[in-house]
Amino acid sequence: MPTEDNRLPLLSDRDSDQDVAYESDEKVHIVGIDEGSSGVPPFSWKKLWLFTGPGFLMSIAFLDPGNLEGDLQAGAIAGYSLLWLLMWATAIGLLVQLLSARLGVATGRHLAELCREEYPTWARMILWVMTELALIGADIQEVIGSAIAIKILSNGALPLWAGVVITACDCFIFLFLENYGVRKLEAFFAVLIATMAVSFAWMFGQTKPSGTELLLGVLIPKLSSKTIKQAVGVVGCIIMPHNVFLHSALVQSREIDRSKKGRVQEALNYYSIESAVALFVSFIINVFVTTVFAKAFYGTEIADSIGLVNAGEYLQEKFGGGLFPILYIWAIGLLAAGQSSTITGTYAGQFIMGGFLNLRLKKWLRAVITRSFAIIPTMIVALIFDSSESALDELNEWLNVLQSIQIPFALIPLLCLVSKEQVMGSFKIGSVLKTVAWLVAILVMLINGYLLLDFFSSEVTGAIFTSIVFAFTGGYVVFIIYLVSRGFTSSAWRRFLPSKQTQGIE
Numbered sequence: 094m095p096t097e098d099n100r101l102p103l104l105s106d107r108d109s110d111q112d113v114a115y116e117s118d119e120k121v122h123i124v125g126i127d128e129g130s131s132g133v134p135p136f137s138w139k140k141l142w143l144f145t146g147p148g149f150l151m152s153i154a155f156l157d158p159g160n161l162e163g164d165l166q167a168g169a170i171a172g173y174s175l176l177w178l179l180m181w182a183t184a185i186g187l188l189v190q191l192l193s194a195r196l197g198v199a200t201g202r203h204l205a206e207l208c209r210e211e212y213p214t215w216a217r218m219i220l221w222v223m224t225e226l227a228l229i230g231a232d233i234q235e236v237i238g239s240a241i242a243i244k245i246l247s248n249g250a251l252p253l254w255a256g257v258v259i260t261a262c263d264c265f266i267f268l269f270l271e272n273y274g275v276r277k278l279e280a281f282f283a284v285l286i287a288t289m290a291v292s293f294a295w296m297f298g299q300t301k302p303s304g305t306e307l308l309l310g311v312l313i314p315k316l317s318s319k320t321i322k323q324a325v326g327v328v329g330c331i332i333m334p335h336n337v338f339l340h341s342a343l344v345q346s347r348e349i350d351r352s353k354k355g356r357v358q359e360a361l362n363y364y365s366i367e368s369a370v371a372l373f374v375s376f377i378i379n380v381f382v383t384t385v386f387a388k389a390f391y392g393t394e395i396a397d398s399i400g401l402v403n404a405g406e407y408l409q410e411k412f413g414g415g416l417f418p419i420l421y422i423w424a425i426g427l428l429a430a431g432q433s434s435t436i437t438g439t440y441a442g443q444f445i446m447g448g449f450l451n452l453r454l455k456k457w458l459r460a461v462i463t464r465s466f467a468i469i470p471t472m473i474v475a476l477i478f479d480s481s482e483s484a485l486d487e488l489n490e491w492l493n494v495l496q497s498i499q500i501p502f503a504l505i506p507l508l509c510l511v512s513k514e515q516v517m518g519s520f521k522i523g524s525v526l527k528t529v530a531w532l533v534a535i536l537v538m539l540i541n542g543y544l545l546l547d548f549f550s551s552e553v554t555g556a557i558f559t560s561i562v563f564a565f566t567g568g569y570v571v572f573i574i575y576l577v578s579r580g581f582t583s584s585a586w587r588r589f590l591p592s593k594q595t596q597g598i599e
Contacts, residue, residue, distance in 0.1 A: 120348040121146075121275060123360075133355045133362070141363050146279035147343035148368035149286060150437055151190055154336035155183065155375040156289060157434035158238025158427060159231065159496075162401045162489065163326045164379050168386030169396040171320035173303070173310030176380060178327050180311055183376045185533050186331040187369060189504065192511050192522070192530060193340040194364045199520035201351055203342035205448025207516065208506050212579065219572065220502055221449035227334040227499035228445065229466055230492045232438045236260045236471045238401055239431030245405050245424035253475040261468045263436050275346045285433040286374065292426030293381035299412060299419055302384035311380075322547070326493070328540045333496065334503035338448070339441040341507075357520065400489070401427070439463050497541035501573050504534045509580025 123143050134140075154160075167175045197203050208220055240256025251259075270278045316324055344364055350356045386404070389411050390396045399407055405427075409420040442463030446452060452459070474488065508530055514521045522530065549562060 117348070119275060120346055122348050133358045136362075140359075141366060144347060144360065144363035145367050146276065147194070147340065147346060148190075148364065148371040149374075150279065150282050150343055150440070151336060151340040151368065152371035152375045153282065153286065153430075153433045153437050154231075154333040154339075155186060155331065155372060156286070156378055156430050157231070157235050157333075158241075158401060158431050159234040159489070159493065160330050160379065161238070161382055161427065161430055163323075163330050164382040165386040165399060165401075165404055167320075167323040167327055168383040168388075169390040169393075169399045171323045172387045172391035173306040173384065174315045174317070175320060175324055175327055176307065176310035176383060177312065177314045178316075178324055179379055179383065180376060182328045182331040183372055183379075185328075185537065187372045188530065188533060189332055189337060189507070190340050190368055190372070191365055192507055193337050194344045194368060195361060195520065195522070196507065196511050196517070197341035197344040198349065198360050198364065199351075199357060199517050201345065203345065203444055203448055204338045204503070204507060204510070205342075205445050207448075207510055209449055209451060211506070211510065216572075216575070216579075217449060220506070221445070223499050223502045224334060224338065224445050224449070225442075225466065227496055227502075228438060228442055229470060230495040230499075231333055231335060232435060232466075233471045233474055234489060234492050235431050235434040235438060236468065237431075237474065238427055239435060240475060241401055242424045242428035242431060245420060246428065254472060257468065257472050257475045260431065260435055261464060263432055263439070266436065282433055282437075285429045288429040289426050289433075290374065290378055292422050292429065293378050293385070295417075295422050296385050296408075296419060296426070297381045299422075300385045300388050302388040306387075307380070307384050325540055325543055325547075328537065330493070330496070332500055332504065332537060334499040335438065335441040335445065337503040337507055338445050339437065342441075342444040342448075354519065361520075442466065498569070500541055501538055501576070504537070505573065505576040505580065508534055509576070512580065 121143060123140060164179075167179070193204065196207070200207065205221075205224075209217055212220065236257055237253065239260040240253045243251050243256035243259055244253060266281075270281050344360070347360065349360045385408075386399065389408060390399060395407065405420040405423040408423055409418060412419050443459045446459060446463060508527075510516050511522050511530075512527050
């Protein structure tokens, strides 16, 4: 007889008119071993390979142009001293992404779908709008990063707006690859990640940063008042709101028998290994970028003025040409980062829109809509800021603030849902993990709160603007309190509880 601990919410049996992340014929079939057993099957390298993919797509958000800019500024201004923070920030990001994957695997639904069921219409629509704004802000940074790389590689022949147009076409690459199956799409992203790794490793080899200082920077925590802003930036960009939604959907690309607790646990185990490896790779790439700029510009007069737009030129001036100029190596890595992150942004936009609004649109139409949300404002940005590096850097600061504002609207619903037995069954997180997760969430939100306070204290002037900001802040805090309180009350999940006839596990 099944026990209480073996009960799982049967959320996979959904109505046919509901939007789904992947149709059954799109999922990767996991070859079974000991299919008759209800326990966790033994480890298999073949199965690990079949589960490999979603974590690497997720890890691209840790390597987007916004993160690269944070890395290079941290290296140029703080030297090697913040590498320890980069390591722990990556570990925090891994914890959040593992919770996102856990939610998707255990329930058979992704975070946007679950929010649609959890919250009333007004709250759901606010969450959707905020998530879309976060996605648009991230996409602007990613597309501009690609456009900068294209401008460099074309020796200035293609202006930013032309690079934006070229990057806008990546949604068609995405649709083309998606028609050939999810594994082909994952292979394409693997090539882009490998391109980043080779490019930035090449830069690392050319500039020869100090191995001793690198190791000390990773192992010895060090923080000074002069590097607070860079430290906040390192932590602030580890959690991209749209990426939390994305990972919970990506894990559903594998066919898992959720009627067997052992199969669900097996999937969680493999996804944990894969995500850890993927984020370790992203950490190494981020270390390459940080240490290259630490070696080149730490302690120099130009350290404070380096950004994505001029980083390649400064590297070229410092290290010269050679067989393959470092300017172009940087541009290739930046292009791979920008292209991969914009495509995953399109992917995330599909899941977010479909999940919150339950839209049954054709994928090409949804991709075009999602891409248009970001490309139109990005084109405006490119036309306005093409000739002004300082204005582009200021815009990037505002976009980072936009990302920081949105973080609670992904973190809080995630933590509330993975803590509920009505949603997760026996896979809800325990009290220790729950405490750690909430402490991490509070830490990240406080750090981003510091960033927001620092930014607005210097930027907000005038009675009218100040009044608007205070009114917005009041509503913002009230809504966050509502989301937290909602997590500790009963919700719409009662109707998903298994009946006495269907709550057992084979």
